[in-house]
Amino acid sequence: ADKVIIGNEGTYPPFSMITPEGKLIGVEPELAEEMCKRMKVTCEFAIMDFKALIPSLLQGKVDVVGSQVTPTPERKEKALFGIPVVYNPDTYVVRKGKTYEFTPAGLKGVRIGVQRGSAMATFITSQYGDAPVVSLYDNPDQIKLDLLAGRIDMTYGAKLNWTAELIDKPEGKDFELAGGDNWSGDTSIAPEQRGSSWIVRKGEDELIAKMDAALKSMLDDCTFTQIRKKYLSVAIVAAEAACVAKEG
């Protein structure tokens, strides 16, 4: 393929966002641009709701979903996953001073907000059944608003994002992370290989192989880490370890 259309959501800082000039920036778009350069293809971004990304991929409207997708059994049936671009474990965000026991009994009646159509939503229902009161949101911003407003007691979502978007910010002073790191994806995946990836349609084995090769080379020469550092201070994949160590 000479031209690859990459789907991205544009509303997921710091991984993906849009500047006032209307430019798509963030960890993932920049990684993707570098990847395309190395693959010697021209890339074009299509920005859409996260929920529309996978259907658009399946319908051929985009060639790659360039927003981190957590592998679940259902998704793996439909698409090919590349190497992880981010291991972003999921965690709970709760009000400071509240302790919960993360079992169906412990969360009985507790109000949890999660994103619609996400692996996290599936995880919560599979873990706790209908014990907690689950509210479904279209995007994490709405979850944050309701968390602040007190409509929900906790949320369950990507640790990196919640740290950057709430805990590290002044309005997040009353909140803390809880429940440790969790993996909402396919549990059959070995822990060291866990992580969210970019995906392509089934049958595009050639494309995914080229992408993986390009990403690997970026990891190896530490370009990956340089790009990541522009937005985030901590490593996002295990494969970064060498580069992180080198720089001390």
Add this chain to the structure above:
Amino acid sequence: MELLALGDTGYGDELLFGAVITMKLAVYGFLLALVFGLALAVFALKGKGPRWWLFRVYASVFTGVPSLLIIFLFYFGGAEIVRGLLSPLGIRVKLDVSPFAAGVAALALVYAAYLGDLIRGAILNVPKGQFEACEALSVPRRHLWFRIVLPQALRLALPGLANTWIVLLKDTALVSLAGLNDLIAQAKIAAGSTKEPFMFFTAALLFFVLISSLTLPLVRQVALRLERGQRRARV
């Protein structure tokens, strides 16, 4: 407020582009719906024959189901539907339905059903004498329709048309859910990137209120023009 500025410092220009897309979507959708609705109205004009029933079935489906579902259906399934329709003819096409195309098609088909009903009612309300006078004067069909009946029907249908336009305009908001970068989508993106949702949503709200408020005086102008001759000159 500088977040709403035009140019590189704010999202004003993005919103504006979004607004242009929204307007384009609404205008194309409405015009197509009008043409198609008119065709349906004329098609189903006469009494309760098979054509009327066919129209009822069509209207029942397209007005019975939310436009959002029809937009989704066209967006995610449109290519397949068209391929399915064409393949018996031996035509194979590679085609992709853009959100804009899906939006226009869905809005046009849905609102054609509403407008068809409206226009049909208006035509039936044109006094029968107007048709008879034309017949008695041997006026050709084409002139009967385009110069006598439709102008008068338009006058009767106008308030309903204005109403439908406003409803359709607001319905365009749904196409953002299929990935079109219209005003609502731009407002969502700006809100997501800046974490200032209220400013952008209020701006979007004002845009819709403004357009629909402008519609009414505009319609009044058109009405006055169409009403030419209907008003009794007060002496």
Add this chain to the structure above:
Amino acid sequence: MTFDLALAWENMPALMAGAWTTLLVTVTVMAVGGPLGLLVSFARMSRHRGLAFFGAAYVAVCRGAPSLILLYLIYNGLAQLDIVREGWLWLLFQHAFFCVVVAFSLNHSGYVVEIMRGGMEAVPAGLIEAAAALGLSPRQVLWQIRLPIAVRYGLKAYQTESLIFMKSTAAVSAVTLTDLTAAANEIFYLTYDPFTPILAAGFIYWVINNAMRLGFGWLDRRLNRHLAPA
């Protein structure tokens, strides 16, 4: 284009739960927005300039704004205000359902105002004069003659608005409620089947729509008994 009957059947309980939410929202909003619209229509038609202006502005905003945005501003916007969050209002506004009812009632009532106004203005002046000539007070004329007749005139327009509004309640998924459309979308996100959940939900909407139509038809026959041939 394939419709997966098994999948649709398997998800029927989720779809029905969604449909129940859709119905509940629709009925509640009609019960709240109808009388509210009637009230504002009096302001809109009032000779008092301030009231009339309020009525006109109310219609412009409530009718002109997409309910999705209205809903968003009420649900998330009001929650930003400390007076709302710390006062008794929070007891109400903390619930998504309450916000939905408020937002949609504003929207719905905007239409009701215009429908009522149209109906009231269409009542022949002669009928009102006849009632006045019989010695009825202006209040009696309004409530006993003008209003009942205006309601009959407006019924068709109200039916159209209600049916459109019922379908527009799909926007409630933006504030955590899972209505019929949201339920269908949940299934879609899990299966990525572009047809089955949408067509199944579409069918349920169609049924609700026609049930409402029948209800209105019945009401119309009851109210317009006097037009039936002897």
Add this chain to the structure above:
Amino acid sequence: MEFAGLDRYPAVSMERVDKWYGRYHALRAVSLTVQRGEKLVICGPSGSGKSTLIRCINALEPHEGGRITVNGILLGPDRVSVLDVRREAGMVFQQFNLFPHLTILDNCTFAPRTALKMDKAKAETLALRYLARVHIADQAHKYPAQLSGGQQQRVAIARALCMEPRIMLFDEPTSALDPEMVGEVLRAIEELAADGMTMICVTHEMGFARKVADRCLFMDQGEIVEDAPAATFFDAPKSDRLQAFLAQVLK
């Protein structure tokens, strides 16, 4: 009848009444006295102010200058006595104006029950009596749209009578009717007239006027141009305008 002294007042008296519609002078210093029991017919060209005149008597239109008294009740420009006056004077319109959503019986009982707080049974007895008087009691349970124009107009008369007014005002009661139905309505009015009720009737039915009226008025451009007993009115019109009018109407 309750007031022994009532007979001293004329049924209607107008003194130099002026009526403006915006800048249009619709009644120009009209003076008129109608005695109790008198039958008055008003005619005149379209736009001459006939309807305006009787609508002022009934306070359906406010008047700007002069005095109107109805059975001794002064209808000042302040209009405080509007409801009282309307109970004295019943009105029948050209377009019937029956309430379409009420049955014939309900049309007739409606005003007595709401305005006079009469109880249901009494109001219905009353209504049936007046419906019988206009020969239409058998239609009591139908709706207006189910009756012919002539029947509807007779219901309108019964409805006005149910308020037991002392004066009846008719504004072209037969001009919206098919020629064949005019007769039945005029007959109903004639019967009322025979009962001694005070009546003011705008009509162009000259035959009817001749037979029923004590007195005829001719109006033109907001003024009463001629006011004469019925006989001389038709046979010896004085003013040119009335002569021309009669010539045209009688062909």
Add this chain to the structure above:
Amino acid sequence: MEFAGLDRYPAVSMERVDKWYGRYHALRAVSLTVQRGEKLVICGPSGSGKSTLIRCINALEPHEGGRITVNGILLGPDRVSVLDVRREAGMVFQQFNLFPHLTILDNCTFAPRTALKMDKAKAETLALRYLARVHIADQAHKYPAQLSGGQQQRVAIARALCMEPRIMLFDEPTSALDPEMVGEVLRAIEELAADGMTMICVTHEMGFARKVADRCLFMDQGEIVEDAPAATFFDAPKSDRLQAFLAQVLK
């Protein structure tokens, strides 16, 4: 006039024409011959089929049985000759049916320009000539709603004349008019009659019928009950039904 032989045909001939509205038998074997230049008046009670009769002549209603020929053109049930027949016969309706959104002049030029492809200047000259003939050329640039009923009806006559028909059909041309305006329209029709045009007119204006008609028909229940010269029609009606009808209409 172009056809020398045209005079041999009667203007209208109907032979045992039947017309059904669904299961309602509206015309029952009606036969009728109208000679060129003849003035025919049709009267009869409401619903007797008068309108149906003249609408059949103009092919506004198809007929089910029998033959209708208009100036020799056969209007078979196959209706192929509809357009030809309509050019022979102009029609004036009770409700005028002017085009409300066109000026008076445009109302008159519309059919000549669209149906006859006449050019604008010629059509306007023609229209102004016929508008002048009904004394209304000065209103040419107004809209119908700005004219009185009588004026509107005269425009409708001019509009029909602009197609230069050889026969004019009038369906109660004055019954939607105020009494004062009837005269002016009847005068306009009288003038046409004086010019020798063939005319069939449904009307209840007996004075007019007496003055203008050569022959009068009385219809009842879809049949022609009486067909007589105007004089004997009014003064010596033969059938009971016509006698009863005349008694009622003339009061």
